[in-house]
Amino acid sequence: MSALQAPATPPALMRTWTGRDPASVVRMRAADLPGMVSLPVRAIDPSLPTPIWASDPALGPTDVSVVRRETIAKLQASDWSRIQPGSTVNLIANPHGFFLCGEAYLVMLEETQRYLVATRQCTVRLRIAESMGHIENPDWMRIYDLRNRFGDAEECPQIGRGVQIDTKVGPFWLTRDLFSADHFVHTHVAEMREGYLHRMIDRLHKPFGMAYTRLETRSAYHFGWGPRTGQLVARAVFDSDYVQQRYAGTIVLDTTPEGVIGVDADLDLDAVNARITRGVLRHYGTLMRLMGEIKDANVVFDGHGCHMYAYGGGIAFDCLMYGQVDFLDLDNLALLKGFASRLPETPGLTMEFNPAIKAQIMNYMAGGVPYTMMTRRLPTYLVEGEAANWLIDDPASPWLGDRAHIMPDLPAAVAAARTATGTDHLIVFDSTPGALNMSESLGRFLLERAPAVAEHVHTHALPKWLAQRGLS
Amino acid sequence: MAKVVRMVAEILADKCTGCALCVYVCPTVAITLRDRRPGEAGTHRRIAEMFESSCYNAQNCLEVCPEEAIVMHRLDEPFTVGTDVSTADAAEVKALCRKAGIPGRGMVCMCAETTGEELAAAVLNGAHTPEAISLATGARTGCTELCHQPIIALLAAAGHGDLPRNPPRGFQWYGIAARAVDMVGDDGTAPDELLQQYAQFPLASDLRVLQGDFSEFES
Numbered sequence: 211m212s213a214l215q216a217p218a219t220p221p222a223l224m225r226t227w228t229g230r231d232p233a234s235v236v237r238m239r240a241a242d243l244p245g246m247v248s249l250p251v252r253a254i255d256p257s258l259p260t261p262i263w264a265s266d267p268a269l270g271p272t273d274v275s276v277v278r279r280e281t282i283a284k285l286q287a288s289d290w291s292r293i294q295p296g297s298t299v300n301l302i303a304n305p306h307g308f309f310l311c312g313e314a315y316l317v318m319l320e321e322t323q324r325y326l327v328a329t330r331q332c333t334v335r336l337r338i339a340e341s342m343g344h345i346e347n348p349d350w351m352r353i354y355d356l357r358n359r360f361g362d363a364e365e366c367p368q369i370g371r372g373v374q375i376d377t378k379v380g381p382f383w384l385t386r387d388l389f390s391a392d393h394f395v396h397t398h399v400a401e402m403r404e405g406y407l408h409r410m411i412d413r414l415h416k417p418f419g420m421a422y423t424r425l426e427t428r429s430a431y432h433f434g435w436g437p438r439t440g441q442l443v444a445r446a447v448f449d450s451d452y453v454q455q456r457y458a459g460t461i462v463l464d465t466t467p468e469g470v471i472g473v474d475a476d477l478d479l480d481a482v483n484a485r486i487t488r489g490v491l492r493h494y495g496t497l498m499r500l501m502g503e504i505k506d507a508n509v510v511f512d513g514h515g516c517h518m519y520a521y522g523g524g525i526a527f528d529c530l531m532y533g534q535v536d537f538l539d540l541d542n543l544a545l546l547k548g549f550a551s552r553l554p555e556t557p558g559l560t561m562e563f564n565p566a567i568k569a570q571i572m573n574y575m576a577g578g579v580p581y582t583m584m585t586r587r588l589p590t591y592l593v594e595g596e597a598a599n600w601l602i603d604d605p606a607s608p609w610l611g612d613r614a615h616i617m618p619d620l621p622a623a624v625a626a627a628r629t630a631t632g633t634d635h636l637i638v639f640d641s642t643p644g645a646l647n648m649s650e651s652l653g654r655f656l657l658e659r660a661p662a663v664a665e666h667v668h669t670h671a672l673p674k675w676l677a678q679r680g681l682s
Numbered sequence: 683m684a685k686v687v688r689m690v691a692e693i694l695a696d697k698c699t700g701c702a703l704c705v706y707v708c709p710t711v712a713i714t715l716r717d718r719r720p721g722e723a724g725t726h727r728r729i730a731e732m733f734e735s736s737c738y739n740a741q742n743c744l745e746v747c748p749e750e751a752i753v754m755h756r757l758d759e760p761f762t763v764g765t766d767v768s769t770a771d772a773a774e775v776k777a778l779c780r781k782a783g784i785p786g787r788g789m790v791c792m793c794a795e796t797t798g799e800e801l802a803a804a805v806l807n808g809a810h811t812p813e814a815i816s817l818a819t820g821a822r823t824g825c826t827e828l829c830h831q832p833i834i835a836l837l838a839a840a841g842h843g844d845l846p847r848n849p850p851r852g853f854q855w856y857g858i859a860a861r862a863v864d865m866v867g868d869d870g871t872a873p874d875e876l877l878q879q880y881a882q883f884p885l886a887s888d889l890r891v892l893q894g895d896f897s898e899f900e901s
Contacts, residue, residue: 369707369742371853380860426859429831434861436888442880543899580792580825605739606793606824608686
């Protein structure tokens with residue numbers, strides 16, 4: 211099958227903000243395992259638009275000049291009149307933007323700052339909404355020299371000082387430093403992270419219920435609302451007087467699993483959300499549903515991002531972790547099992563970890579997010595060395611060291627997983643965009659299944675998803 | 683379950699400026715400020731001091747410190763903290779979980795894998811603040827986020843909802859953020875105005891589910 215290609219080289223591992231240098235301790239990348247191939251996302255869905263920017267020249271131009279031009283054009287076409295001369299504006303960024311779109315995201319931020327300063331005679335400061343998982347993020351402040359490039363740039367963690375706001379449904383707490391200005395500009399990158407939570411309803415509003423908020427609000431978002439209603443928190447916060455008095459507009463990079471396909475900006479967040487949602491459902495849907503076709507596979511984590519936030523082929527591991535259920539179909543309750551532990555597991559009704567995942571192998575992975583409940587049920591293998599020690603010491607995974615098998619090297623870990631689970635299907639989440647690195651056997655299987663999945667998505671699922679969101 | 687504590691924080695005296703941010707975010711209140719001693723490295727009058735036995739490796743201090751004045755060290759002998767449910771009256775434990783609206787046997791802290799019943803047992807055993815619950819169970823010292831709301835709600839249900847923050851200017855926690863259950867009236871549903879306001883969400887249906895009524899899906 212010619213569509214399968216040689217393994218794609220994953221992005222280099224970067225120094226974390228805690229000073230750790232994973233590149234110096236990880237001895238082998240999963241892409242270098244024998245028998246690996248890459249499955250290009252374009253082979254699954256040839257209808258994907260061509261990127262205007264990609265981190266890999268095989269996927270699109272790596273030069274940011276088109277992104278810069280599109281950003282300026284969209285800034286000029288958007289209404290920024292809420293910003294008064296002499297006012298202060300917080301340009302709110304997020305680590306996922308740097309992680310997924312790198313220089314393209316940076317250019318969008320830079321041009322936005324430059325444009326607003328020039329046209330609105332205001333002061334624009336960069337404020338980065340740090341989330342759970344900051345514990346081992348790449349050090350974006352230093353990697354992109356953000357203080358020099360933006361003048362005033364600060365990271366604002368979710369554990370920082372809060373501000374209480376009133377909403378139609380009750381109180382929530384936001385991260386005060388993100389909003390301590392006359393106005394703020396909301397920035398984002400379109401992608402399918404945490405789709406099982408936001409269900410692509412109010413996708414671009416989600417940071418108002420999560421990334422821009424304090425611990426209290428985040429906890430309530432996760433566990434205080436129903437399986438299709440957590441996003442109500444984001445909507446309620448966005449609609450609050452506190453936020454609306456400060457909100458000045460939105461600018462976002464539109465993406466596919468390969469890279470950036472456009473820039474969008476609007477004062478009307480609902481309008482830009484509707485445009486982005488159409489694109490995301492269309493451009494990520496086939497790949498996501500293809501994840502649901504996998505019947506058995508061992509997973510290798512081999513990049514930045516902690517567990518469900520590890521990426522491969524432009525999608526997060528959570529797309530596979532809950533891939534057995536089409537959670538984009540709102541007819542599916544897709545209730546996280548934690549809400550209904552005594553119910554029988556009914557596909558579409560309740561959602562447990564995807565039973566197709568048979569074992570997990572951690573070659574390199576960031577910490578910061580709890581995932582060890584999966585290690586209760588799955589054979590888990592850690593590749594011996596300092597990177598494994600970082601995970602064992604991680605505050606969010608205190609039992610990992612007691613449950614994982616420590617293997618001398620990556621090939622031994624993969625072999626042990628294969629022996630334990632009986633499958634030679636291997637899929638890698640190593641931050642590679644546009645293609646998933648995997649074993650040839652799994653690549654052949656997915657390539658065989660892809661046409662039927664694409665046909666189903668484009669003729670049945672996608673129209674339904676769009677109609678359910680009023681986007682037909 | 684419980685938490686295995688494998689690391690402990692150390693304050694670097696020469697870098698610490700005594701800004702107190704670490705004091706304000708530690709979930710187990712393991713850090714305080716004191717005057718810098720004569721001859722001690724550093725230039726500011728005040729310095730943070732760590733009580734190592736209360737440090738449960740949450741690393742909030744590490745994350746918030748603007749001066750990179752905190753480092754983590756592996757413990758030679760990791761220790762385990764947790765609360766045994768059987769140390770409290772079983773009926774009272776169940777009643778408190780029900781009143782707080784948290785799952786008894788379900789995992790509430792995903793990091794320490796602490797159940798609702800273990801948290802309730804800690805409260806009934808005398809842990810009447812978020813930090814006391816954390817010290818007794820290890821919960822809220824991993825990601826420090828996901829279990830935050832249920833723990834505050836549990837304390838409120840036990841009659842400890844209006845306790846002062848420790849330290850007074852700290853922001854380890856604020857209060858109870860709005861939840862779906864707070865919207866439910868005696869008739870088991872939310873007010874019509876709210877349902878209409880957020881019509882893009884299947885709120886009424888989800889509220890039924892949260893109350894254990896799955897009939898519309900089972901049919």
